[in-house]
Amino acid sequence: MPAPSLADWLRQESDDALAALLRTRRDLSTPPPSDTIVLATRAGTPGSVARACEDLDTFTLAVLDALLLAGADTEPVASAEVAKLVGKKIGEPLALLRKRALVWGEDDALRVPPSARDALGPFPAGLGSSSPSLAGTDIEAALAEVGEDERAVLTTLAAGPPIGRTRDAAADIPLERAQNPVQRLLARGLLLRRDDQTVELPREIGIALRGGSVFDPASLREPELPTHPHQSSTVDTTAAGEAMEFLRQTESMLRAWSETPPPVLKSGGLGVRELKKLAKDLDVDETRVTLLAEIAVGAGLVADSEATAPEWVPTTLTDSWLASPTAQRWMTIAQAWLELPRLPGLAGGRDAKDKPIAPLSEDLRRPLAPTSRRRILLALAALPEGAGVKSTDELVAALAWRAPRRGGRLRDETVRWTMAEGAALGLIGLGGLTTATRALLAEDRPGAVEAMIDALPRPVDHVLVQADLTVVAPGPLEAGLAAEMTAVADIESSGHATVYRITETSVRRALDTGRTAGELQQLFSTKSATPVPQSLSYLIDDVARRHGRLRGGAAESFLRCDDASLLAEVMGSPVATEYGLRMIAPTVLISAYPLAEVLDALRAAGFAPAAEGPDGRVMDIRPSGRRLPAKARSARRAPGEPAGLTDDQVGKIVAHVRAGDAASARRRGETVRAPQGGGSGDTSATLALLSQATIERREVWIGFVDSRGTASQRVVRPLRVGGGVLEGTDNERYPLHRITSAALVED
Template sequence: MPATSLADWLRAESDDALADLLRTRRDLSTPPPSDTTVLATRAGTPGSVARACEDLDTFTLAVLDGLLVAGADTAPVSLASVAALVGTDISGPLKRLRARALVWGTDDELRVPPAARDALGPFPAGLGAPSPAMASTDLAARLAEVGDDERKVLTALAAGPPIGRTRDASFDVSLSDAATPVQKLLARSLLLRRDDQTVELPRELGLLLRGGVAFEAATLVEPKLPVHPHQTDTVDSTAAGEAMELLRQTETLLRSWSVTPPTVLKSGGLGVRELRKLAKDLESDEARASFVAELAVGAGLVADSEATAPEWVPTTLTDSWLASPTVQRWMTLAQAWLELPRLPGLAGGRDAKDKPIAPLSEDLRRPLAPVSRRRVLVALGDLAPGSGVKSVDELVSVLAWRAPRRGGRLRDETVRWTMAEASALGLVGLGALTTATRLLLEDDRAGAVEAMHDALPTPVDHVLVQADLTVVAPGPLEPELATAMAAVADIESAGHATVYRVTETTVRRALDTGRTADELHALFRAKSATPVPQALTYLIDDVARRHGRLRGGAAGSFLRCDDEALLAEVLAHPVAAEYDLRMIAPTVLISPVPLGEVLEALRSAGFAPAAEGPDGRVVDIRPSGRRLPARARAARSRPGEQAVLTDDQATRIVANLRAGDAATARRRGSAVRAHSGGGADTTATLELLSRATLERREVWIGFVDSRGTASQRVVRPVRVGGGVLEGTDHERYPLHRITSAALVEE
């Protein structure tokens, strides 16, 4: 009996099994396949097979490799032969492969898609191609004849890959004339020459050197992940301390860039000089500075001004974020990081052209970064609460075993970057997932906020003023006190206990904001748990005594006239109040409104003013022509994640598959094909459908859905009218989408 094809095997599967397959391999459902044959064809393409292998663990991939070594992509093989190659029971991995339609058939006739060899590479299990000449050869005896230097070459090639590059394969020599190990092995026919510079170890010899199995037993078992138990309160409080430091650094960045925004590089991103300055402001290294900058932009707190000379400028969200409670600010950054389609850890590295990768540049964009981050956090979440990994490298090894084909060349580095960034954000503490993070992964934002609020240190309402004009905050300050201290003092060192320093400059800065000397004295008397030193009192009084004696203001335009009576007439006119004209000297008036508007208003009021330039000459300031408002640049689109296939969608697709299979299998009678614009054909189609309705007969129809996908159905019509065919399956088919129809023969 011929082997069952993939389409036949899928056709025999249950509806639930097909629905699970569509949910697991989501690419198979887009667009919805019209029947099982289309589904099987799509499932056997190299791209689809490669995507289906991304989430498979090392053991399951080893079984798939074993099937390829046995030749299951060209002819049926037995389970026993594959199990002998793998060296252990393969029932579990085989079940997973069958669920993904990567293997089908009975245990005696297992098949895999031919595209699996393209997806997994030319050397399954790291073994070379078979050599028919070795089938009847006593390889063990021939292997015993080789020397130690030759055995080293064979052992290295047996570990994989089986291909070796050498200059010794360029010509044939006899065993007596062979001078190198490779030449000796070629002379013994234990290596195969592929070209003048390439040799290959035959599969039979590779299996013998591996002890008769394709894999080492240890590689098929998931590595253990050593953990260290902690109290959950200790984990949460440690992580909260890290989160406080990151919030402080983000605030520093926003305040610094509010005053002096850094320029955007022509190629996009942040320049080396600006990054070093930011690292100095944050009192951190450049990697940490890059991460904070990426986080601020990802959260929408900073954006490219997109001006002629673009700069990185804080957005209007900055003020509301700075005014928010600590836990809300943390939630904003944590949520932004979880959804950030970028890899900040790439900054500072080199691209494919060996050029440095700048922070905030497009080179850091990786749409699948959120998926990789969540995978690491979910792995930590599978551990018991409070259990932290002892080593990040051990976590890297475990995740690499669970999905060796996911992540590409940055697979392991992404895990390390994720752990470092999650620790900085307070999502991970002591190598363990915090209570807040567990709730955040479950989309319980309210619970996560409450958990982080409980973990954060209680804000203090006092400071300790020292005699050397330093002020020590023994913990995080209450928001109002923190704002007041930031206005009157500079941070000298940050941490769990923040040290501020009061100087003449900081006192002047506080007075510039409108505070008075009495208010500053009252602040320190009320909030200092230590006596206020006399030196601080003298400093405040001395700065306040000199502050404000010389004052300045801003004006949009001025008017001057030697005739004081004329200026008095202008001030008495209603136009003066409308344009906020005021006198600063007997012959000078100023206004915050631009000069052109003021002059136009004065002319309308009957005055005859003229504009003058810096040299006192009359100038023409009338507009030189029509102007259009500048158009905003289109926002950059971000690729979204692939939509999850719901149960209802999967059920509907499976139903359509069954209907398509039924339509293909049924015999059709007299057919009528509808052509666009053919009125006669449309009439004939309606007549056939009406006849089927009256006779209660099944009808085969071909139609095109709203997405342009053509398919076939067998329908028993119950009503035809209003431009719709309605069947007993409660489906409705617009008549204008029906391309052909035929009665089904009994």
């Protein structure tokens, strides 16, 4: 009995098996196949076969290669023959291949789609064609006669692919006249000449050089993934420290770009000069700056202004993000990274035209990046809680074995980039996933925030003031205290403990915001766990004594001072001429320039003016930075995961396929076809046939076009016909004007 075709095999499968096939190979369901012939045809195309093989492991692909070696794409082969080629039992991978319709038939007559050879390549298992001329040849003896240079050529081709390009294949040369290894091997029959520049290693020679095995037994076993056991709390706290540092650097970048937005390159992206400047300001490398910028844009915190001279400008989301709790800010950037359809690791490399790839450019866009990222994190999630991989390279090897055809040429680099980026963002700690990340992957965002809150160090309510005018924060400060310290001091170094430096400029900056000398003295006396050094008190009092003696207001702007000699000194400075200062009273000067510009010029000239409001109190008029309106973001879904078919959708597709099969098998008699053009007369014959089927309670085959224009075939038992609608016992309603043909079927 001849082996069944794929369509015949699928027709005999259960509905559950067809449903499993459609879930595994989702490309087969769009549009819904009309019957198993269409389903089998679609499943056998090279593109569909290649997609179905993407997430198969090395062992399963080896079985498929062995089937092709045995010729299962042209005639049935026995599973015993395939198992002999593989060198081990193949029951489990064979069942998986059957489930995906990549193999069908009984164990003694297995078949694969002919297109599998196109999808997997012309050389299964890296072996060439069989050479009939080697039949009966003692291959081991023949190989023993070759020299080292000839064996080197054979060994290289035996590793695959089995073809090589060479000019030495141009003509057949006898062994005694051969001048090089390739010519001698051709003369011995150990290489096959395909054309003037191509040679191929025969399959028999390749297997012999592999020790008599088609596959290296070690290659068919999944590599071990050594891990370090850790306490989950240790992983969480380690990652939380990295997350806090990343958040601090993101804040610094947003504040810097608020004041001076970097320009957008003409070709798109961030320029090298701006990249290096920000790296120097943040004291990080350019790789970290690229990641910061990519995630800020991905999270909607920064956007292209799209102006005549476009710039990268923070959006209105920046202010709410900066005001949010630490755990919530982490959630925003972590979610943005998981959903980022880009590969920041590509920045700094070269494109196809050997031009450098800039951060934030279109060259970094990779729509499948979220899928790859999630796959890597899920591999870590499969480890015991707290466990971390010992080496990223070992993880690369394990994932490459599990899906060697997935990820393209950047497959291994993507794993390395993901591990490095995940560690920088605080999703990965000590080589393992944090509790917060596990919750995030499970779509439990509140749980992820709570886990991060638990992992973050508790905010401290005090600082340590040193005699050298530095202030040490022994941990993350409470929000209010952190704001006060940022106002009165500059960050000198950061980490688990932040060091601030107090200078005359930083004190004056605090006074410019409306704080008084008394408030600053009280801040340090109440919040410092160490005695406040006298030098700090003197510095605050000295700056405060000079600060605000000269005050300005908007008139366009004005300056006032009770000290007439100080005003005279101002009028004698170059600032008075440059900004058109004019005295309108013994204690008042005015200018046509904005107050902020006048005050900046006076400070540059050595004066210490302060701005005042309508009530005479000191006010802060520093610009808060530019902002762009935030763009609306699409609804979130599982990062990188395409929407799957629901059980109801799968059930309808299977029923649709079965109905098409039934229609093809059971249709009998004359078929009534509705002519094109419409009109009341067009459906009269159809209506008569459907009425007959209703009276005789017989099933009818119909051709039907739905509202989306998709044609299909159905077998329906009419319940009633009327009002321009056919109602079936399947509770479906079919408008008569959409029925294109009809025929009675056998009972």
